[in-house]
Amino acid sequence: MxxxxxxxxxxxxxxxxxxxxxxxxxxxxxxxxxxxxxxxxxxxxxxxxxxxxxxxxxxxxxxxxxxxxxxxxxxxQPEPLLFGRDAKEKAIVEMWIRRCDFYFMFPTGMCFQNTSDYFKGLKRQVPEWGELCREKSAKFFNLLNNHFEHNDYLAGDYFSIADISAFCTVDFAKVIQQRIQPEHTHLQRWYDAVAARPSSKA
Amino acid sequence: MxxxxxxxxxxxxxxxxxxxxxxxxxxxxxxxxxxxxxxxxxxxxxxxxxxxxxxxxxxxxxxxxxxxxxxxxxxxQPEPLLFGRDAKEKAIVEMWIRRCDFYFMFPTGMCFQNTSDYFKGLKRQVPEWGELCREKSAKFFNLLNNHFEHNDYLAGDYFSIADISAFCTVDFAKVIQQRIQPEHTHLQRWYDAVAARPSSKA
Known part of the structure; x- marks a missing residue:
């Protein structure tokens, strides 16, 4: 394998x-x-x-x-379960996986591909779309910060694959110059907690 | 509920x-x-x-x-299982759910939102991006047709939620004037099979 x-x-x-x-x-x-x-x-x-x-x-x-x-x-290999432990939690994890993909990873990636010199000549670029996606990505930083004001992780008090997805996307967003802002105190607390896990170095 | x-x-x-x-x-x-x-x-x-x-x-x-x-x-309510019956099938279904979302539903929706008069004034439109997405959506029709040359359904011989997703997207694509083409004989066969299920009228 x-x-x-x-x-x-x-x-x-x-x-x-x-x-x-x-x-x-x-x-x-x-x-x-x-x-x-x-x-x-x-x-x-x-x-x-x-x-x-x-x-x-x-x-x-x-x-x-x-x-x-x-x-x-x-x-x-179910243990430790990372997609949720019961029906409702599995659905909540799925919801956050999809939110992170559709409204965070995707706009971040599309901004990168449509505005970066890295893709010049490799992809047909539409910079105006890329800039619109930059705004969408920035909005999701705010959404995450609001969510973490009342939740330790995306699925409440349960660490899941959705946190891994969001964590990798926050780091990836540096390629479009998006970073956690000083006012994102809740997002920063969550980020630091995920970064402190040994798995984050993998 | x-x-x-x-x-x-x-x-x-x-x-x-x-x-x-x-x-x-x-x-x-x-x-x-x-x-x-x-x-x-x-x-x-x-x-x-x-x-x-x-x-x-x-x-x-x-x-x-x-x-x-x-x-x-x-x-x-597991029965009938629609997300797969064992580990590998569950992963294959997940793969096709995501392919259909990312490379079919998403470009189709983005084409619609960026080119249709329906969204004028409601959304900031980038028609050039919309047209690029129209091409991506058309490509997925070809990918599906190739896949169905050798498979009854997306996950081989097993009808799943991925087929439901793809079926709804094929129908949705009419809003951007994309339809199954006469040469898409395998895609048409699959479409007719899914459309013949009573659930398709729901």
Whole structure:
């Protein structure tokens, strides 16, 4: 079993932290995204969309999408449960995974891809859209800060995969010059708590 | 227990079809999205993001995000299982839920919001981005057609929530004038099979 990844990218990091929380050892194979190796016909056999990370199972089949890879390991090694412990908590975790993806990771990534020199010539850029996404990403920092005024973690007092997702996105947002602001005292408290977990270094 | 929804919108439809598959009766409360009722301070108590659908539980708490609502019901009434039956299948279903959201529903929705007269004055539009999203949505029609050449459903021979998501998005894509093309024979076969299920009328 192994995971194809690019160490620098935020999505593989979500999986590494998740596996560290479960104390699951893994072989990682680095894919050179600057050379575009993920778009090669060979790699697209593993993930038709040419995206990372990709989990290769021992039967030779492949799974992609970070949260899908994490869910596989939640099923094969439940402890500690990171997707919720009962029906309502599982739904709340799912809600926050999706909020973080749709209204935080996605606008942050779209801002980066549409405004950064890094993608000039690699992607068709629409800077006006990128700037609008920068505002959306900034708004989510505020939403998180408000939420953490009354909650230790995204799902109340329960640390979950949703916190891992949000934590990686806060760090990723530095590429679009978004950072936790001095007035985000609750968000900062949560961030420091997640950063203090050994898994955050994975 | 009740669900706040807008009958016309694609996301609540995913939940209605899911509940029909499980034969779960539900009270639906219509929210007037043309009047912007979902953005009222009262409604934002139910979902801070002002989005539909929202499930109100009997304890008065609220869950949002369609797939999170569906996951709640998968847990409280497992049969028939629609999120997968074992670890690997659950991960494959999750992978396809996310592919359909990120690379199909999202570009389709962003094209609609950035190019349609319906949103003029309601949202800041970036038509160039909308057109780029139209191409992404069209690409996913091709991806689906290729997939269904060798698979009955998204997760192989197993009908799942991912098929419900993709089916609702194919129908939704009509708002950006995207339709199944005559050459999409495999996609058409899958579409007809899902449309023939009684749940599709929910």
């Amino acid at each position: 192994k995971i194809y990844q690019a160490r620098i990218a935020p999505n593989p990091r979500r999986v590494r932290i998740f596996l560290a929380e479960k104390d699951i050892a893994m072989e990682y194979v680095e894919v050179d995204i600057q050379k575009g190796e993920q778009y090669s016909p060979e790699f697209k056999q593993k993930n038709v969309l040419g995206l990372l990370p990709v989990l290769e199972l021992d039967d030779g089949s492949h799974l992609s999408e970070s949260i899908a890879i994490c869910r596989y390991f939640e099923e094969v | 009740k669900i706040y929804q807008a009958r016309i919108a694609p996301n609540p439809r995913r939940v209605r079809i899911f509940l029909a598959e499980k034969d779960i009766a539900m009270e639906y409360v219509e929210v007037d999205i043309q009047k912007g009722e979902q953005y009222s301070p009262e409604f934002k108590q139910k979902n801070v993001l002002g989005l539909l659908p929202v499930l109100e539980l009997d304890d008065g708490s609220h869950l949002s995000e369609s797939i999170a609502i569906c996951r709640y019901f998968e847990e409280v």
